[in-house]
Amino acid sequence: MEKLQLNETLKNGNSFREYIQKHSNVDPSSCYQCGKCTAGCPVSFAMDYTPRQVMRMIQLGMEQEALSSHTIWLCACCETCSVRCPKNIDLAKVMETLRIEAKRRGMVAERNIDLFADLFLNSVEKYGRVHEMGLILQYNLKTGQFFKDANLAPTLFKNSKIHLQADKIQDGGAVKRIFQRVKTQGGEG
Amino acid sequence: MKYAYYPGCSLHATGIEYNLSARAVAKHLGIELWEIPEWNCCGASAAHNTNHLLALALPARNLAIAEKEGLDVVVPCAACFSRLKATAKAVRESAATRQTIENIIEMNYSASNQVKALLDVIVTDVGLDSVKEKVKRPLTNLKVAAYYGCLLVRPPQLTEFDDPENPTTMDKLMEALGGTAVDWPYKTECCGAAHSTTKPEIGLKMINDILYHAQLAGAECIVTACPLCLLNLDMRQKEVEQRYGIKYNLPIFYFTELVGLAMGYAPKELGIERHFVDAKTLINEKDLLRHPTTRREEA
Numbered sequence: 311m312e313k314l315q316l317n318e319t320l321k322n323g324n325s326f327r328e329y330i331q332k333h334s335n336v337d338p339s340s341c342y343q344c345g346k347c348t349a350g351c352p353v354s355f356a357m358d359y360t361p362r363q364v365m366r367m368i369q370l371g372m373e374q375e376a377l378s379s380h381t382i383w384l385c386a387c388c389e390t391c392s393v394r395c396p397k398n399i400d401l402a403k404v405m406e407t408l409r410i411e412a413k414r415r416g417m418v419a420e421r422n423i424d425l426f427a428d429l430f431l432n433s434v435e436k437y438g439r440v441h442e443m444g445l446i447l448q449y450n451l452k453t454g455q456f457f458k459d460a461n462l463a464p465t466l467f468k469n470s471k472i473h474l475q476a477d478k479i480q481d482g483g484a485v486k487r488i489f490q491r492v493k494t495q496g497g498e499g
Numbered sequence: 500m501k502y503a504y505y506p507g508c509s510l511h512a513t514g515i516e517y518n519l520s521a522r523a524v525a526k527h528l529g530i531e532l533w534e535i536p537e538w539n540c541c542g543a544s545a546a547h548n549t550n551h552l553l554a555l556a557l558p559a560r561n562l563a564i565a566e567k568e569g570l571d572v573v574v575p576c577a578a579c580f581s582r583l584k585a586t587a588k589a590v591r592e593s594a595a596t597r598q599t600i601e602n603i604i605e606m607n608y609s610a611s612n613q614v615k616a617l618l619d620v621i622v623t624d625v626g627l628d629s630v631k632e633k634v635k636r637p638l639t640n641l642k643v644a645a646y647y648g649c650l651l652v653r654p655p656q657l658t659e660f661d662d663p664e665n666p667t668t669m670d671k672l673m674e675a676l677g678g679t680a681v682d683w684p685y686k687t688e689c690c691g692a693a694h695s696t697t698k699p700e701i702g703l704k705m706i707n708d709i710l711y712h713a714q715l716a717g718a719e720c721i722v723t724a725c726p727l728c729l730l731n732l733d734m735r736q737k738e739v740e741q742r743y744g745i746k747y748n749l750p751i752f753y754f755t756e757l758v759g760l761a762m763g764y765a766p767k768e769l770g771i772e773r774h775f776v777d778a779k780t781l782i783n784e785k786d787l788l789r790h791p792t793t794r795r796e797e798a
Binding site for chain 2: 352353355356384386387388389390392393400406409410413420422423426427428430431433434438439440442443446449459462465466469470471472473477479480481484485487488489491492495
């Protein structure tokens with residue numbers, strides 16, 4: 311992390327802080343940096359910045375650092391931080407908001423995690439449900455790990471846990487139209 | 500007792516045992532399940548992390564179909580439960596959100612129906628006393644680690660179910676079946692969800708932590724209420740054992756499978772033979788099938 315001129319940073323950081331506040335409905339300023347979120351986070355061991363540090367980045371307006379961090383993608387959305395925060399800050403919601411914004415700006419630090427979510431939603435849009443077999447095949451193909459978990463396939467097939475055919479729904483395109491409408495409305499909800 | 504049933508995608512695929520056992524147990528306990536026709540995926544974490552509106556609209560379509568039928572919705576999968584419940588809450592709390600969602604799904608939806616976890620329905624609506632009455636083959640001497648994971652109990656203002664730090668519903672259910680629930684500290688620790696696929700070095704460590712602590716507490720098996728938790732702990736167990744050089748051999752069950760066993764169903768009827776980690780050996784060792792009466796005719 312480079313050195314920061316705090317006065318300037320705070321002044322220029324307002325817009326980012328406000329953006330996060332508007333889209334997550336969380337006031338980042340109320341975080342008093344106790345670190346309880348980080349202490350309980352089951353993925354913090356693998357993160358480049360702890361959840362507490364990401365909150366501090368938002369307070370200081372360090373948007374590049376926050377949005378390009380691996381932390382926001384590694385967050386497993388388990389909600390432990392949000393439940394334990396003494397200031398009732400919904401950190402999981404903040405992480406989700408940062409991830410959506412990072413993706414919008416093309417700043418995805420964890421390509422595979424992002425790809426998995428995209429392929430998952432493609433499957434839902436196409437069939438109305440997730441085709442687990444197709445999802446894993448496409449994921450392996452696109453990440454160049456052709457034989458990843460291939461040893462599990464025989465048992466999965468034997469026990470009817472994966473299927474070659476997708477479990478499609480005959481909804482007359484209702485799910486496809488949901489995707490279309492969300493796209494045209496921008497979809498920040 | 501009639502509910503709209505939302506199985507979710509996993510229960511038609513990798514979580515097939517959950518569907519089989521949930522249906523058997525529900526029927527046996529007098530819960531009628533009306534599967535929502537043409538239900539669609541709830542969007543899971545993928546929609547939730549991509550687009551707030553999509554994450555509300557996908558579950559809303561299912562809830563609207565159930566509402567038209569005048570039924571509350573019961574959900575076995577913890578992750579689906581969380582997404583459906585979040586949508587119902589958002590629609591209930593904001594007229595503007597309701598209107599937006601109704602336009603997107605082209606249906607009326609006022610969230611007048613409730614969303615409940617299957618575990619909650621069995622423990623609260625049916626009640627532990629009724630469950631106890633139906634036990635034919637108690638799980639005597641079976642030490643179980645009740646594993647709740649994340650989304651069944653968190654965040655509590657959303658799930659409205661059990662304690663987020665020390666949930667006990669599944670523990671009590673296991674005790675009602677005659678088993679012993681072990682006291683252990685990892686009952687709500689996250690299994691890493693899809694990290695086992697996308698970031699194995701992270702996901703497998705999280706799975707190992709859970710297996711390690713269950714074993715340390717003396718558990719002979721783990722019981723869950725989430726198809727992704729089960730898949731991680733069961734399907735990935737061998738990989739975890741190899742990576743960490745620890746032998747676990749811990750069978751992982753859906754709570755419905757253990758309820759079904761205690762009520763006299765055969766393991767095959769409940770899908771127990773479809774697990775990666777062999778569960779039959781433990782079932783035989785504990786002599787859990789000693790009175791092999793089938794109770795289907797009573798259902």
